[in-house]
Amino acid sequence: MPVSTNRIDKIEKSIIYIVLFVFIGLTMFPLIWVFTTSLKPNDESMSFPPKLIPEKVTLENYFFVMTNSTIVKSLYNSLIVSVGSMILNVSICALAGYGLARFEFRAKSILLYVILALFTIPIIVNIIPLYSILANLNMLNSLLSLILTFQILIIPLNVVLLKNYFETIPKEVEESALIDGCSKFGVLRRIIIPLSLPGLAVAAIFSFIFSWNEFVLPIVLANSPDSTLFQVALYQFISIYRIEWGYLSAGIVVALVPVIILIIAFQRQMIKGFTLGSLRG
C-alpha cells in the first residue's frame, strides 16, 4: 500500500510543522511584542486596545535610552565587565582545561568531580556572605569585584568544555614540537591555542553572555550610580520612571543586540560546544 503510507507520512509531516510553528510563534511573541512597542510613541504603548503594529513608527525611545547619561554609563560598565570577565575566564579555564586534558595525576579525577559538582551548586546562597565579605573589604560597588565574582558562574562549564576540546587535539602534535626544542609554554602558545581557537571562541561567547545577562550579583554587590550594570539600570526603570514601557522596551532591545549578533554568528559552534561541554564530562 505505498499510496496510503505516503499520505500518512504527509499528514504526519504537516502535524510536525504545525506544532513547531505554533511553538515558535509562542516563543517569539513576547519579544516581537516588546520590539514593536519600542517603536511606538509613548502614548501609544500604553493605549487600549493594544496594537501589535505601531501606527506611527518612531525612534524616540531609543533616542532617550542612548542619550540618558545613567543608562549610557551603565552600558559602558556592562561592556567593561563582560569583556574583562570573558578575558579572565577564558585564560584561567584554558589553563585548567589544559592541565586536566594533558596530564595524569593523582588528584585529577577528584578535581574533575569537584568541578562537575559545582555545576549544581546554587551560586545565590552565596550572595549574602559575598555581600558581607566585600563590604568588610570595602570592595562593594567595584567593577573588579563583579569581574571576579562572575567567574564562579562560568568556570565549571568552561573548564569542562575546554578540557574536552583539548582532548580532541592529538598528543603527537605536541610531542613532536617538544622534540624540536619548543618549550612547554611555547607549545601552548604556538600550537595548542591556534588549534583550539573554535573551542576558545565558544568559551568566550558563553562567558560574555553569562556576564552580560547576570542580574542578581550586580544588583546586590554594585548598585551605586557609578557601578550600575545595564541589566540593573533597566530594573531601576521601575522605580525611577514608574515603568515607562516605551523606554524600557527600547532598553530591552539594546540589551538583546550583542547577544543576538553573537548567536547568529556562532550558532553552529555554540550548539557543538554546548554538547561537548555538557555531555562528555
Place this chain on the structure above:
Amino acid sequence: MMTFSKTEPYLYLVPALSILFLFLLFPFFWNVYISLHQVSITSILKEWRFSGTDNFVQVLNDPNFHTSVKVSAIFVGSSVTFQFLIGLLISSLLNQNIRGKQLLIAVVMIPWITSGLIAAFSFKFIFDNSFGIINYFFNSIGLHSIPWLSDPNTVIWSIVIANVWYGTPFTILFLTAGLLSVNPSIYESAKIDGASKLKSFFYLTLPLIKPFILLDVVLITIWSINFFEIPLIMTGGNPLFASTPASLYMYRQAFEFGLLSKGSAAGILLLMINIMVAIIYIVALKKRG
C-alpha cells in the same frame, strides 16, 4: 612520552581553583558564620553578636517562610513538569527528518540567551492588568480579564508561565543533543520489525536517552529551586508573599528588610533542599548501574 614534574599539572589549575575557593567555598562557610550571629545591613561593619540557632528558629516559625516553601513547591513542580514535557515534545519533533532544522533550533534557543530580567519584563508587560495584551485577547473572545499579577491565587501561575518560556530551550537543546547521540540504524531495524513510530519512541528512544533525561531533570530542578529573578522583577514577590519562593524569601529578608543573618539561615535551609535533590539524583544514577 611527555615528561613532567609532580607539581606541574597543579600549576595549571591554581588560578581557577583559587578563585573558586575565594568566591565559592569560603563564602559557603562564611554563610554559616553569619547565620549564627545577629547581623543586619546597618550593623554589618560593627561587632556581631553571637545568637546561636535564633535565626533558624525565627525562619522556621515564620508563616511567610511556610508560604514561600509552598510557593517553591508549586513553582518548581510545575516549571519542571512543563519545561520537560514541552522540551521532550519539541526536541523529538526537531529530530524528525524536517527541512531548515538548523535555523529552527537557533530560533527555539532565543529565550534561553535573553536574560531573566528580559523574560520577566516581557511577561510583566503582557500580563499587565490594564493594557496587557493577554487580557485584551481574553476580552475579545468574551472571557473576563484576569488579574494576573495582583491576585494571590493567580500570580504564581504567571511566574510559572514566564519561567517555562525562559527555561524550556535548555531542555530542548539538551535533549536534542541526547537524541543525536542515538544511532539512527536502530530505528531502521525497529521499522523492519513492524514497530510503529510511537512504540519505538517509548520503548527504544526514551530508554536510550534516559541518562540525558535524568541529568536534565536534575539540573532544571535545582535551577528552579534557586532562581528568583523572574518573581523578583515581575511582582517583587507580592502580593504579600504569594509569589515569593524560598529563594526569593532569602533575598527579601536580607536586602529588602536588611536582616542578613535571617536571610543566611534561610539560605542554609535552601542549600539543604538542594543537597537532598542531589542525593536523590545520585541514588537514581547508582540504581541505573
